[in-house]
Amino acid sequence: MAERRRILFLLLGLAVLAALFMAWRLGAPYGYIIRIRGIRLGALIATGAAVGAATVLFQAVTRNRLLTPGIVGFDALFVFVQTGLVFALGATSVAGLPPMAKFLAEAAVMAAAATGLFGLLLRRGAEDLLRMVLTGVILGVFLRGLSGLAARMLEPSEYAVVQQASAASFGAVDPAQLAIAGIVLLPVLGIALRLAPALDAAALGRTGARAVGMDYDRLVLGTLLLVAALVAVSTALVGPVTFLGLIAASLAQAVLPAQRHAALIPAAALIGAAILVAGQFVFERVLGLQSTLAVIVEFVGGLLFLFLVLRRSRP
Known part of the structure; x- marks a missing residue:
């Protein structure tokens, strides 16, 4: 009951932030401004929810609260795709590409690359998770280079x-x-919630989960495919926000007393969305700035990552 109340409180907070974002200093022409703000609000909520939920799922199967999906090179792959397009086609040709085709191609490339990585490295079972993470880190460095x-x-x-x-x-x-992002993300989030009880059992580890009759390897691979879909679509929509998920997942774990994934997944999704909506509202409406939000999120997320690493390293 306490978990449900806290999730409802998070939902109410997001609704209040969304109302402020839409109504603050609203002027004529009302229809046009509401449409523009609504699209931007939808992108903020979709991205925050997808990244927050994806991070909780990724941490559940890796059993490590310091990791995010960005650690396996999603952001580096996105930058590599953008650079490769401009290098191969030229800036003028890239600017002339149909936006929808470019969006679908970017999402498909990232989802396919992640699926290939997960499937290839986990072919011998979920004990290869550490190898997958290390390979993702190396691939990220390689793609950045x-x-x-x-x-x-x-x-x-x-x-x-x-x-x-x-x-x-x-x-x-x-x-x-x-x-299209909403059509993809909503079912994926629904499937993630259905997997929540199994993810709780996955905390026992491969041996413990198999002892209670769970197909642990299949659960890990399926969860990682959900992570790939969430991160690929959200990144193709607005670009990479690497540390947002770490902030949202850490706050969700701090807010909820019982670490059940049925509550952690929606809580992280709501917190991720609220962070982006609140941040964009402050920078855009209050301070009159435009492109500062992603930088601030990455800066705060980097500090949180260092804090978590240093706290874990203490004896």
């Missing part, structure tokens, strides 16, 4: 296009892309 090398060969104007495309931005989201 390739992106940096290609960026040095670009013209300054082309490099500016890469920088703009690689940074998370909530200001110019296509409504059709947002609709």
Whole structure:
């Protein structure tokens, strides 16, 4: 009952933030402004919820609260795709690509790469999780190196296009892309909630979970595929926000007394969405700034990561 009340409180808080975001200093032309704000609000909520839930799922199967899906190179892959497009086609051709086709291609590439990584490295069972994480880290470094090398060969104007495309931005989201993201994300989140009891049992580890009759390897692979879908679609929609999930998952674990995934998943999703909506409201409506939110989220998330590492390393 306490968990339900706290989740309802988080939902109410998100609703209040959304109302403030939509109504603050609303002026004419009302219809146009409401439409623009609604699209931006939808992108903020979808991205925050997807990244927050994905991080809880990833931490559940890795049994490590310091890890996020970004650790296996999702953000590096996204930057590599943007750099590769500009390097191969040129800035003018990339700017002329149909936005919907580009969005679908980016989401498909990231989802396929993650699925291939998970499937290849877990073919011998879920005990290969550590190897998967380490391989993801190495691949991320490799892709960042390739992106940096290609960026040095670009013209300054082309490099500016890469920088703009690689940074998370909530200001110019296509409504059709947002609709497709919602169509994908909502069922995935629903499946994640159905898996919540099994994820609680997965905390016993592979041996313990198999002792109670659970197909642990299948659960891990299925959960990682859900993570791949959530992160791929949200990243293709607005760009990478690596440490947002760590903040949302850590706050969800601090808010909820019982660490049941049936509560942790929606709590992290609501907190992730609330962080983005509140941050965008402050920077855009109150301070009049535009592209600062992602930088601040990454900075705070990096500090939280260091704090968690140092706290865990204490005797």
